Amino acid sequence: MSKQKVAIYTRVSTHHQVDKDSLEFQEKELKNYSEYLLGIKDYEVFSDAGYSGKNTKRPGYQEMMNRIEGGEFTHLLVWKIDRISRNLIDFAQMYEDLKGYDVTFVSKNEQFDTSSAMGEAMLKIILVFAELERNLASERVTSIMLDRAQKGLWNGAPTPLGYNYDKETQKLTINKKESEHIKFIFDQYEEHHSTGDVKHQLEIADIKTKRGGSWTTKTIGQILRNPIYKGTYRYNYKKAGRGEIKDKEEWIIVDDCFPAIIDEDQWEKVNKMLDENYAGQVSNRRRAKNVHVFSGIIECPHCDINYIASPGTARKDGFKPSIYKCRNYSVSKAEYSDCPTNNFISEVNLGPFILNYISNLVKVQQLIINQRISKDKAEELLIQERYFKEVVGIESKGLTTTYNAIYNNGSEELFKKPQNNNKVTDLQLKQLKKKKEKQEKALSRLEDLYLYSEEAMAKKDYLIKQKQIKDKIKNINSKISERHSNISGSQSIVNFEFIKKASRFLISQELIDQQTINYRKLISNIDKQLIKDFVQSVVRKLVIDEKKVLELEFINGLKHKFIWEDGAKGLKGRM
Template sequence: MNEQKIVALYTRVSTGYQIDKDSLPFQKKELSAYCKHILHAEKMELFEDAGKSGKNTDRPAFLRMMKKIRAGEISHVVVYKIDRISRNLVDFSVMYDEFKKYRVTFISLNEQFDTSSAIGEAVLKIILVFAELERKLTSERVIGVMIDRAMSGKWNGARMPFGWKWNPETEFPEHDPIESENARTLYRVYDETHSTAKVRDYCYDNDIRTKRGGKWTTTTILNFLHNPMNKGDYRYNYRGSARGAKKPENEVIYIPGVFPPLVDPELWERVNAVIKENGAKSQTPHNPHIKKHVHVFAGGILKCSYCGASFQVSRLDKKRLNGFQPSLYVCTSRRTYRACDASGASDVIIGAFFFNYVRNLVQATKSRAKIGTPADLERILLSGDEFSRIRYIDPSDLDIIYQAIRGTIAPGSGVTYIPAPPDSDKKDVPELSGLRAEAARLSRALDRLKKAYLFDDDAMSEAEYLSTRSELTEQLTRINNKIADALTDESYSAAAELSFVNSASSFLLSYRLQGADHIVYSDFAASVDALVLKNFVNMIVDHITVKDGDPVEIVFKNGLRNRFVYQDDATV
């Protein structure tokens, strides 16, 4: 036995008058003798609960003992009878799980088992089986009672929906005098407009709040309109939990006419028929939301310049002749709460701007020896039609970008950088030769893959082609990154510092775009797997701030900030 730990002797009686074998002195005497002669324990501590019930674990001495167990101070817990520590098998099961977690041996003298032995463990497992049975039987009894109450039209204690309140005298829901009028209005507005968005807007314009005082969304409005309680019917056991999956129809309790209708049942039926019809339309194959589509700039990349909220996907734009189908994005605050007036954004603008800016940044990095001033750098970064409306890059940002590219960034800027390489040529070491050979091999593999897909009808499916191309492209990008790192002198290797530029360079090289004067994004996106584009964006970008559909800021993962001031910016 570990001498640093103690043996806990736990005793309990529910009243002060219990005698004989249930008395505290008797329990203490028996436990002490067992520990002394059988366990040969030298350090013992008595935990005694007098006049405490064993129905639950809310007992001072028991809680103090469990605290010491969790602190690792106890090696054994010894009781005279198992019901002294717990009469509730469920509580005992939970307690024993903690005993096992902290390597505490449990011993009951009366039942004669010791969990340090195989037999003792087996006996305890039998007890735990019955504990599980008790849990299930109790659960079934509770569910049975609740269902019986529901079938009798009795309320089972759920939170009151909008338009209703609880009457403690009748112990039954009734109409809330204020909310009920607003509730009927919501049904009337939907009946006229057939749009949850317009109902939401009506609520905002007329300051109609939810039950908890929050703002309505299209989802909460839909749930409210769909609640059969509003036409007087009682539905119970509909979901496994508040937001859980719907239960099978044969398990749902549905009793019509239990409550006084909040709205005319005919109006409720008419509204829900429209909801069902609109839902059926959204499930058609032509609906863009049903298709599995990868949205390149989704997932919190786009931020609203007005309110700071993320943009979310609104819908897909029409497909172009080359197969490119851009995503359209909207400010979440505008769409959900109508709390922002920001315009939407499109892949057409964002994609062309971003990929050409990254291309220009890569070109500037490679031409750093020819860049003498921040103005020279700005001319390179803003070359292209996508940037024709930009007046300038924020001077403080431009200076940091310039310092990063030149390798003279100021300490404490919080931005990592690529140091300027030494003038001497790099030596072609064997490792570099091997990397270049591997890059050439992967490039040839990509060419062969493309030809096989285009000219051999039986070679592979489109899905197989895209998957294989994505894998080869990622491998080529990693190899090109290693080549770029190897070309940096060891004295500067502390820096893969603007390492995202290496990644961007490799990415563009993989698609033969590095030397291109301009990236036509619609053609580029049509020819590249959207998931590859999305992964690349997520790899190097922290966020892109959008104002009136245009990017006004790009912040890269390394903290490099790029703010753009447009010619029509009235704040300048």
């Protein structure tokens, strides 16, 4: 059994409370309780003098919770519950955190201990009231918002394109210039039946979004689907954060709530067209038999988003190669692209490069183990063959890590799966992610309270609280990154299990002894899904720019960055 240690927490709201509630009295009583009732002599005291219990913004409390999070304590002992918090919601959140850290909560005055069944039951009764408080607040907010909507009042959120928000009346009024843009969008969709074409027409007309940004087909689709433009207010339509659509029974719909920009007949007609187009796209997707080997793993370095895959033009023999392009790039209308370099690449060029590089790595691994070739020779062999003729080298860091791991550990240790004994770190990472979710929910609740609560919150107070929560989220994100770094840094042996997979695949296809892999012939003779499964079990990410593979990240996190010669044309030409 691990060593037990108690965190003792004391608090008084003023420096002049009566003796029985003084810090000294609480501390003395709780130390005795720890030693004689809990049987634990290892304890540490955290105190907050002159702090209210209405929230948890107290230095002693925050330090204690940070150290509990670090796994330093097994118990939290208080004089009574209100010393921790007078806010049931804050208390409930703290208790959930303690459960995640496997820490027992003990209150001397209320005489319960969550390590016992009775103590746990008593605490759950308290938490039931906390849940009730949350639900009542939620119901009150929903009721207020429905009442506001029925009065034609805007319930917060960014003002939609086509409207202005009047702070005095809290209503929406039509923005004449922007309303013309809305009409343009509906008219263009009615004419072209395509959000992509509407996007290009908006760009030709030099019409920007409400914030002056560039258009996406998703944004256009959202405008066309929004009933606000026919005067209908739709609230509680999507879940906060992820944006998933709620059950229809949960929606709040108020007709004739706002001044309409589009007449109802046109809105219904356009939405019927959208439904029909979507049904056709789904049907096409179901019929599609194209397998895109590299889908989901190619990234554009300029846009920080993935490439999308689509079937290219069929060859005479029926072969239809995949085309991969940056999501911001339209092949047929490149002049409208948001991607600065119009990034796209064909499978006929990418496939041979990646498959032959993986094949070369398998062969080089054996040569390092058996013949002890040098790192320079290994680099030379990795980029031999015609597919790498414009690649002059591999960035030193990734190459050196690969070479040293193979050279020093040999085949036995090389493929040994690293053991992660740092279970505490993994637990802490899980807890941090949980903490982050709670702060994000708190931020959402704060916004609801500011916008819709009957008890008005001053904008200054809202902004201060908002910043505090955002700072907490930022701090948690920093800790999450640090945990990830610690976990990866604790693995002393680089896991190259993926090379074993590659070797088995190449041998099974009788490719291991071939000088060069003919990718076109390979995908003609083997089920393409098998090749995709193999590639995506070996490769985590490819970064491609102007038809040049800049970086290949393997499934174990190791990155090989390619150095191309000046003026290189990249992977062009046909197989």
